[in-house]
Amino acid sequence: MSGSPVRGAGAPHIPVLLDEVIEALAPSGEAVVIDGTFGAGGYTRALLAAGPDLRVLAIDRDPTAIAGGQGLVAESVGRLTLVPGRFGDLDTLAEEAGAPQVQAVVLDIGVSSMQLDTPGRGFSFRHDGPLDMRMGDTGPSAADLVNEAEEGELADIIYHYGEERRSRAVARAIHEARRRGRIETTAELAEIVASVVRAEPGSHIHPATRTFQGLRIAVNDELGELVRALHAAERVLAPGGRLAVVTFHSLEDRIVKQFFAARSGRAAQGSRHLPGATTAEIRSLSPVTKGPVLPGEAELARNPRSRSAKLRAMARTDSAVPPPLSAIETLASLPEARRGGPRR
Template sequence: MTVLHDGAPDGPAATPPHIPVLLAEVVASLGLTGASLAVDGTFGAGGYTRAMLQADPGVRVLAIDRDPNAIAGGAALVAASEGRLTLVPGRFGTLDALVRDQGAETADAVVLDIGVSSMQIDQADRGFSFRNDGPLDMRMERAGQSAADLVNGAEEATLADIIYHYGEERRSRAVARAIIEARRKGPIETTAALAEVVSSVVWADPASGIHPATRTFQGLRIAVNDELGELVQALHAAERILRPGGRLAVVTFHSLEDRIVKQFFSARSGRAAQASRHLPSADAPTPRSFTMVTKGPVTASDSEIHANPRSRSAKLRAAERTMAPVAPPLAAIEALAALPAQRGHLVSKSGGVRR
C-alpha cells in the first residue's frame, strides 16, 4: 500500500486501521461456493480471510504472511475457524509450494493485497513511517538487510535508482547525494533522521499534503522487501496452483504494482506483455491461461473512500484460470520489477529469462 501524506496509508492519522479495501468486490470476484480452498497471500489483520470464511461454510483458507507479527496476531482467528483456516509463515511468491506443503495439489482462489499494512505503519519500532521516530528498519520479515543497511552502505547511483524507479521521486539524485553527505558525518539510523535529510532537498507540496520524504521511504521499502519481485513471483505461482475455473484477485495501491498486474493479465489473456516503450516485449504470445473477470480495474466507491480514505488509490483486477498449460515466466514483467541496471540480465535477445 502506498505510503502518503504523513506516513499513513493514503489518509489521515485518524483513519480507522486495518480496514480491507474493496472487500465485497474482492469476495464477489472470487466466486467462492461449496468446498473450496482459497489462498490469502497477504493475511495481515485477516480481513479478506474472514470474509472468505464467511462466504460459504465449505470454504477453507490457507493464509500466508511473511511478517511474524501477523502470524502471531492471527492465532485467535485460527482457533475460531474450527479447522477451516491454516495460517503459515512465508512469502506469497512461493504460494504454490506452500499450498502443496499443506497437502493440496490445486487451489480454487487466490487473493493478493499488495504493499505494506496499516499495522506495520503504525508501529514505530518497525521503521516504515516517519510519523513517529523509530529505527530505520522496514523489514517485513524482521530479518535480512534493513533500510539502514541500504541507506548507509549502498553506492550513490544505486540509491538514486531505487528512489527514482521504486519511489518515483523526481529529485532522486539530489536525495542520494544528500544521503551520502549526511552519512559521512555518521550513520543514518532513524526514520526521523532520514526524513530530515530528504526534506533538505525535496520541498513540500502544500496542494497534495504529501511529506517530502514519502516517495523516498516508499522506494527504500520496496527495495528492502523486494516487493515488486515478490509480486511477479506470486502471479506466476498463482497461475501454477489454480485449477481450471479458479480465480485470482489482486488489489494494488500504486502504479508500479498495477502496471505489473495489468501486463501479466494482458499477456495471459491473449495480448503480449510490453513493459514500456523503452523496453519492448521479449515474450512470444502464449496460450491463454486466464480470462478476465474484471473489465479494467475496479475502484472504490465514493462511500468507501469517505469511510476509508486509503481506498482511494486501490485497484482490483481479477481473472479466471483456463485449461491452458502453465506458460513460461514473463520476462517483460520481471524487467518491470527490476532496476534498469538489472533489466539486461532478465530479457535476452531470444526473449527468454536468464537465470
C-alpha cells in the same frame, strides 16, 4: 463487511475493496482459497464467512501477523491454516500444506496499516522509530541500505521504486549525512530528504513519501515478490479458479496489468513491455473484471487509505501453464540502462 475494522497485530485495519474482492473470487462449496497476504485477516475472515465449507490457507512473511492470527485459527475450527512465508512461494507452500491446486487466490499488495502505524517497524516518517522497514524479521534493514549502498544505487532505488524526480539530490544528501554519522531513525531520514525535496504547493504529501516508498520496496523486494506470486498463482489455480489482486501504486498495477494482458492474449503482439510475447503462449487466464475496479465514494470516505487502490481479477483457463514471462520480471528490477545514466 468491508467497513468493519479487523484487529490483527495490535492495530485496527480496514481491508480495501473487500466486497468487490469476494465478488470477483466467487468462492463456493468446499473450495480451498489462498490469502497470500494475511495481515490482520480481513480478507480471510470474509472468505470464511462466504461459505461454511470453505477452507483458507493464509500466508504472511510477518511473524507478528502470524502470531496475531492464532485466535482466528482457533475460531475457524480447522478451516484456516496460517503459514509463515512469502507469497511469491504460495504454490510451494500450498502443496506442502496438502493443497496442490486451489480454487481462488487473493493478493493485497504493499504495506499494511498495522506496519505503517507501528513506530518500531520503521515504515513511516509520521512516527519516529528505528529505520527498519522489513516486513519479515530477516535480511538487511532500510538503515543498512541507507548507510551502506553506493550513492548511485540509492539514486536508482529512489528514482525507480519511489518515482522521486529529485532522487539524485536525495542520494547525495544521504551520502553527505552518513559521513557525519550513521542514519538510524525515520525522523533523521525524513529530515534529510525534506532538506532537498520541497513540498508541492497545496499538497498534503510529505516530501519524504516517495523516498520511503522506494526504500521499502527495495528492502522487501516487493515487486519481485509480486512477479513470483503472479506466476505461482497461475500454477496453483485449478481450471476456472480465480485470482484477485489489489494494488496501491502505479508500479504494482503496471506489473499486474501487463501480466494479465499477456496471459489473456491482449498483448499478443506489439506491447512495448512484452516484445517477445506470442499468441500461442499467453492464454492461461481470462478476464473477470473489465479493467481495474476502484473504491466507491462511501469506501473513500470511510477509509482514505483506499484512494489509490485498484482491483484486477482473472480466471484460470484449462491451458497448460506457460513459461515465466521474463519481460514482466524486468519490470520488477532496476533498469540497467538507468545505472550510470542521467538522474535528476
